[in-house]
Amino acid sequence: xxxxxxxxxxxxxxxxxxxxxxxxxxxxxxxxxxxxxxxxxxxxxxxxxxxxxxxxxxxxxxxxxxxxxxxxxxxxxxxxxxxxxxxxxxxxxxxxxxxxxxxxxxxxxxxxxxxxxxxxxxxxxxxxxxxxxxxxxxxxxxxxxxxxxxxxxxxxxxxxxxxxxxxxxxxxxxxxxxxxxxxxxxxxxxxxxxxxxxxxxxxxxxxxxxxxxxxxxxxxxxxxxxxxxxxxxxxxxxxxxxxxxxxxxxxxxxxxxxxxxxxxxxxxxxxxxxxxxxxxxxxxxxxxxxxxxxxxxxxxxxxxxxxxxxxxxxxxxxxxxxxxxxxxxxxxxxxxxxxxxxxxxxxxxxxxxxxxxxxxxxxxxxxxxxxxxxxxxxxxxxxxxxxxxxxxxxxxxxxxxxxxxxxxxxxxxxxxxxxxxxxxxxxxxxxxxxxx
Amino acid sequence: xxxxxxxxxxxxxxxxxxxxxxxxxxxxxxxxxxxxxxxxxxxxxxxxxxxxxxxxxxxxxxxxxxxxxxxxxxxxxxxxxxxxxxxxxxxxxxxxxxxxxxxxxxxxxxxxxxxxxxxxxxxxxxxxxxxxxxxxxxxxxxx
Ligand SMILES: [Zn+2]
Numbered sequence: 001x002x003x004x005x006x007x008x009x010x011x012x013x014x015x016x017x018x019x020x021x022x023x024x025x026x027x028x029x030x031x032x033x034x035x036x037x038x039x040x041x042x043x044x045x046x047x048x049x050x051x052x053x054x055x056x057x058x059x060x061x062x063x064x065x066x067x068x069x070x071x072x073x074x075x076x077x078x079x080x081x082x083x084x085x086x087x088x089x090x091x092x093x094x095x096x097x098x099x100x101x102x103x104x105x106x107x108x109x110x111x112x113x114x115x116x117x118x119x120x121x122x123x124x125x126x127x128x129x130x131x132x133x134x135x136x137x138x139x140x141x142x143x144x145x146x147x148x149x150x151x152x153x154x155x156x157x158x159x160x161x162x163x164x165x166x167x168x169x170x171x172x173x174x175x176x177x178x179x180x181x182x183x184x185x186x187x188x189x190x191x192x193x194x195x196x197x198x199x200x201x202x203x204x205x206x207x208x209x210x211x212x213x214x215x216x217x218x219x220x221x222x223x224x225x226x227x228x229x230x231x232x233x234x235x236x237x238x239x240x241x242x243x244x245x246x247x248x249x250x251x252x253x254x255x256x257x258x259x260x261x262x263x264x265x266x267x268x269x270x271x272x273x274x275x276x277x278x279x280x281x282x283x284x285x286x287x288x289x290x291x292x293x294x295x296x297x298x299x300x301x302x303x304x305x306x307x308x309x310x311x312x313x314x315x316x317x318x319x320x321x322x323x324x325x326x327x328x329x330x331x332x333x334x335x336x337x338x339x340x341x342x343x344x345x346x347x348x349x350x351x352x353x354x355x356x357x358x359x360x361x362x363x364x365x366x367x368x369x370x371x372x373x374x375x376x377x378x379x380x381x382x383x384x385x386x387x388x389x390x391x392x393x394x395x396x397x398x399x400x401x402x403x404x405x406x407x408x409x410x411x412x413x414x415x416x417x418x419x420x421x422x423x424x425x426x427x428x429x430x431x432x433x434x435x436x
Numbered sequence: 437x438x439x440x441x442x443x444x445x446x447x448x449x450x451x452x453x454x455x456x457x458x459x460x461x462x463x464x465x466x467x468x469x470x471x472x473x474x475x476x477x478x479x480x481x482x483x484x485x486x487x488x489x490x491x492x493x494x495x496x497x498x499x500x501x502x503x504x505x506x507x508x509x510x511x512x513x514x515x516x517x518x519x520x521x522x523x524x525x526x527x528x529x530x531x532x533x534x535x536x537x538x539x540x541x542x543x544x545x546x547x548x549x550x551x552x553x554x555x556x557x558x559x560x561x562x563x564x565x566x567x568x569x570x571x572x573x574x575x576x577x578x579x
Contacts, residue, residue, distance in 0.1 A: 378445065378501060385443025385503040387473040387480045394477075413478050414447045415501055 001252055003315045006122040006154075007115075010262055011317045018318065019057055021262045025290035026060060027051040033296040038070065038078040042298075060265060065274065065286065065299045071101040071241070080104050082294045091240050092140045103142075103240050104294035110149065112291040113243040116263050117150020120249035123258070123315075124209060124234050126180050128155030133173060135183040136214065137163040142244025143214050147182045150246060156180065166191055170198040173205050180209040182245075185217040185225060185233075192228050202230070211236055213245055216304075216325035237322060241300050242287050248322045253314055256321040263291045266322070267299070268308055271329040282307035284329050285322070303329045333429065335363055335370045335407055342428050345374055348400045354382045354393050358419045364432040372409040374401060377416045437572045438506045438556055440488040444481040445501035446472075456481060459498055465491045468576055469509070469550045471537035482537070484509065484550055486577045506556045508563065509539070509571035511546040518547065522568065529562045531555070 005011050013021075031051040033039035046062045048054065071079065080087075082104070089105040105113070126132070132151040138144030144162060151158045159176060161169055169191060172178065181188070188210055195202065210225065213236035225233045237257050238245035247264055248257035259266050265288040268277050277283040285304045289297040305328065309321040327341040334340070342361055349355050356377040364371055376397065378390070390413055398411045446452045453472070460467060460483075469484040484507065485491045495502040512518045526533060532554040539548035548571060553559035563570055 380496075380501045383443075383445055383501045383503050385441075385480065385482070385505045387475060387478075390445070390478060390480070391475055412448070413445075415445060415499065417499055418447060418449075 001314075002125070003252060004122055004125055004127075006119040011119065011123075011258075011319065013262070013318055015318060018261050022265055022290065023054070023057050025262075026057065026265065026288065027054045029288070029290055029292075029296050029298065030054050030063075032081045032293050033298055035081040036079050036296065038074045039296065039298065042066070057265075060267075060288065060299070063298050065301050066297060067301050068101065068241075068303070072099040075100055076102050079295050079297075081296055082106055087294055089145075090140075091142050091145075091244065093240060101241075102295075103243075105243075105292065106294040109243075109292045109294050112263070113146060113246065114149040114153050116243070116260055116291070117147060117246040118153040119260065120236065120246045121150055121154050121156075121180075121211070123249060123251040123317075124211070124232070125252055126154060126156060126209060130154075130156045130179045130209075131159065131177050132156040133159040133161055133169070133176075133178040133181045135161055135163055135169060135181055135187060142238070142240045143182070146238075146244035146246065147211070151182075163187070166194045167198040170195060170200045170205075173207060174200050177206050179206055180211070181207065182211045182213070184214045185212045185221050186215065188212065188225055188229070188233075189221075207231055209234065211249075213238065216327070219324065235324060237325065239302060241297050241302070242289050243292060247287065251313065251315045251317060255313060256309055256323050258313065258317050258319045259308075259322045261319045264289060266308065266320070268306070271301075271303075271305075277307075280307060280310045282323070282326060285325075301329075305329060305332060333361070333363060333431065335372055338406055340372075340405055340407065344405050345401065346428075348404045349374070349376050349397065352393075352397060352400070354379050355397070356380075356416050358417070359428065360419050360430060361428055362430045362432065365434065370433060372407050373412060374409045375412040375414050375419060377414045377419055380416055437508070437570050438560060439484055439509050439550075439571065439573060439576060441505045441507040441550065441552070442483050442485065442488060442492055442495070443503050443505055444483070444495060446479040446481055448477045448479070453479075453481060456495070456500065459494060460485065460491060463490065463494050465494070467540060469537060469539040469548070471535075471550075473535075482550075484539075484576065505552065507550050507552050508556065508560055509548055509550050509576070510563070511544070511569045511571065512549050514545055514547045519549070522549075525562070525566050525568060526559075529566075531559045531562055 034043060042064050045064060086106050087104045088107045089110055092100050092102045134148050136143035148158055148160055208231055210231055210233045212233050222233050234250040235257055236245055237248040248259035250257050267286040268283040269286050270277055271284040282305055285302045285306050287300050305326045306323045313321060332339055332341055345361055349359050356379045358377045360375040362373040394411050394413055401409050444456055466486045467483050471482050473480045492502055512522055534552040534554055536549055536551045
């Protein structure tokens, strides 16, 4: 296989070289961080008062973690490390709680980030001959502009479509001969169902590659995308706290994502203890940004669960590969040894029209085993007064859950608005198992 | 003549049947006929009441999942073979009964039974042809 490199020297640098770069940049980043009120406090706790207190990469572990809440509490300027005259871009996210977070970028920060993205895109084999349609939302979300800049740097012809307007997306792909797109996996699946409506045939399109991101998805979804579209789909990982897209990206081998270790230090920790897991084990991804001056980020707890591959990739890159995101630390359940995310259950019950929007996942001990019960509220308009209809519905939900999550749950049907709701936000998981 | 049956979804929760009955009672609605189809984890209550419009409004307003179904109430001679006579009419005319149940109280010497047919319109036509006495809406309301 032809393996293209954007920066071969760095992408194939041996570990000692990578670690030397990391140490140098970590010291620099700590220096920047000490200019912010938030990190002054954090680093003082760790008895770090200057970059000189970081003597080896092991010293990283002296630094306390940074959490999303820290960013919220220090909104809007608590993590700003440069004068506003040196800021050229602001990205922000509103988040579900309503308190926003903000990230500032200097000119050099944007340049570094863009270069990482060019590296990502180039590693999949795109070149300046490609036509790139960016279907991610622009605006404050990093997925739009970030990838736009990276694609331009590769020299692709960039079509800044943004999200939505499916028919127009399809027509645009046809009109301009789009060969590569940046898109969420669910939207890419959706577009396929609209081809006919847009009166465009697959053969009218020259699409070859999709870069999927912004939502965790399974290998099955990738395979489905590749099959129905007959394209190559590459997984990507990023978050605005760590610049945005381009933290990790799949190369031509598509066997999980090279995480650029000259730009980011990755740790995988046990989310309960904060201690590192064994090599290759899964845990929470913690990232330190080494290439952003305006908003430094040290040991950021992403709450994403994943693992690092320990075997090398045939492409020759030395940067380790991050697995697909398996879920979020805030919501994972372990039931009879099987990892389960409420989102997996949500996915199943939400595609059944007879189910209303509320559901509860309950776990309890029955003997030695964990037992899972999924309670759903029925949708009143679809109740026909017939118990056999409801029995059939229950059977259908049970079967669909069983095939999606391996576990065999008990399904209970409930009346609308009967399941407990707390503080306006539905409480989804009730774990009745005794705590050890 | 068709009557309106109300089906109410009851989750398997203590006192839910009582909730329905007391709510209707407080609203001045009389239950004429009643049956419960139960499964392991939920039930469906079926009732025929004197004021079905008011009943369904009241139930829905109180967040019960309720739906309307057409049924027919038939007077059956309260004597040996009374029911068999009726069922023979159905059998001879290919009328399929989905389920049936009895009234709570009698209002004549005859027993009253509620029938749910696969094809209600066809069934009422045949009953009329055969001269079987069915209960009218007025009778249910004034019972
Ligand atoms: Zn590779």
